Amino acid sequence: MTPQHIKVACSNCNLRELCMPIGLSPVELQRIDEIVATRRKVKRRETLFHNGEDFTSLYAIRTGMFKTRLTSEDGRDQVTGFQMAGEIIGLDGIVNGHHTCDAVALEDSEVCTMPFDRIEELSREVTALQRHVHQIMSREIVREQGVMLLLGSMRAEERLAAFLLNLVQRLHARGFSRSELVLRMTRDEIGSYLGLKLETVSRTLSKFAADGLVEVEQRNVRILDPEALRSLVNPPGC
């Protein structure tokens, strides 16, 4: 309700390789700086945008973590993703000019606001940006297909193993540990994302711990046997 707005630039952002096209000339890079209108801080539990809200901008996450959540008419809801630094959210709003999901900060976070009409304008001139926008959208389509595979054909243990491996891999790509992670979301949110009840998530985590695959202490998870987790996701007989 009281977002802070701050002027900034991509050209010296340390997340550049995560959310910007590569191989830009200095002049192109400078023009892209102009895309980011402002930064905006979003506190834990606050929404960046919500279902029904007019779509104006895409958001690049600078710090923190978000969940996107779909709520059906009858109140059922589904977490559709967890997004971290360098990832882009808001793509759902393009098609109808308003958002169709909520984006909620899981911790105090900061995003770069990129007005979409400026993105469209500039991507007509900077080919690398055009390509990049297409890639970001295609990547999201492919990611969601992977979630469909998970939800449609995996059992609880496989889903949770895939979830943990995916999270830690993305964190590692951002310079964090290859084996330790902090879950910023509740068991209930993990369950919603994985199509499981929170009790099932909790039980499955306990079983992983009992089997020596992970060490769990609250939201701190240490992956002890990544190979065993991987073999859960892709069963042995292959």
Next chain:
Amino acid sequence: MTPQHIKVACSNCNLRELCMPIGLSPVELQRIDEIVATRRKVKRRETLFHNGEDFTSLYAIRTGMFKTRLTSEDGRDQVTGFQMAGEIIGLDGIVNGHHTCDAVALEDSEVCTMPFDRIEELSREVTALQRHVHQIMSREIVREQGVMLLLGSMRAEERLAAFLLNLVQRLHARGFSRSELVLRMTRDEIGSYLGLKLETVSRTLSKFAADGLVEVEQRNVRILDPEALRSLVNPPGC
């Protein structure tokens, strides 16, 4: 293996309002005609493209129906969508330059091949086309989020009801009956899409028939009580 290639034009295609931007000037429309390189016929059970294949083009379906299918490393597979006339497939290939799923014709079909580099080139000049491409990709993202909601939070009856209503609604938008439809896919394929076993699909269909919601004769389905189906998808207490 022996695709037929035929030259054609969008400007007088009867599916124009389904797969092309609206409000184009005659000169813009003519330029868009140039996007469609060829038409290609794909026979039932043949693939339009498959996982790993180099990505070059998007495809607009002219006639027939396809399924897209994801196959995981261990051989598990997941149907990620059923596409019909006027819909676009191939968006998965943009991000990495190769397709990450298979597109299989469920009946003898015909598609328009649209080389993606031409689409990018032209959408730099024709704003309406640029916007259209973004909308198509965003629409696919939103569609997949809906499937995630279905797979993550609905039970078998709800999933199947949602599936039937979605299919018949899309068919109706194409001039077909509001209540009768022909399933071009097997029970197994429906089950894969809905995260259910084929036996569950069959049983649930039988139950719908016993309850007087639908009439099922092989792949011919008549929806007798669309309201009851809708109330299954969105349970009464709302």
Next chain:
DNA sequence: CGCGGTGTTGAAAATTGTCAATAATTGTGG
């Protein structure tokens, strides 16, 4: 220090999957 939100665990119930038998349909080749 207590309270609300979060997490764990057990037992029973519900849903869906598995296995198996059979039927119906479609495609194929003689």
Next chain:
DNA sequence: CCACAATTATTGACAATTTTCAACACCGCG
């Protein structure tokens, strides 16, 4: 055109997985 094979669909009985309901523990914050 018919017969046979292969594919697809239906149904039942039973098993496995996950959910539901409930009780209780833990933690962090005011």
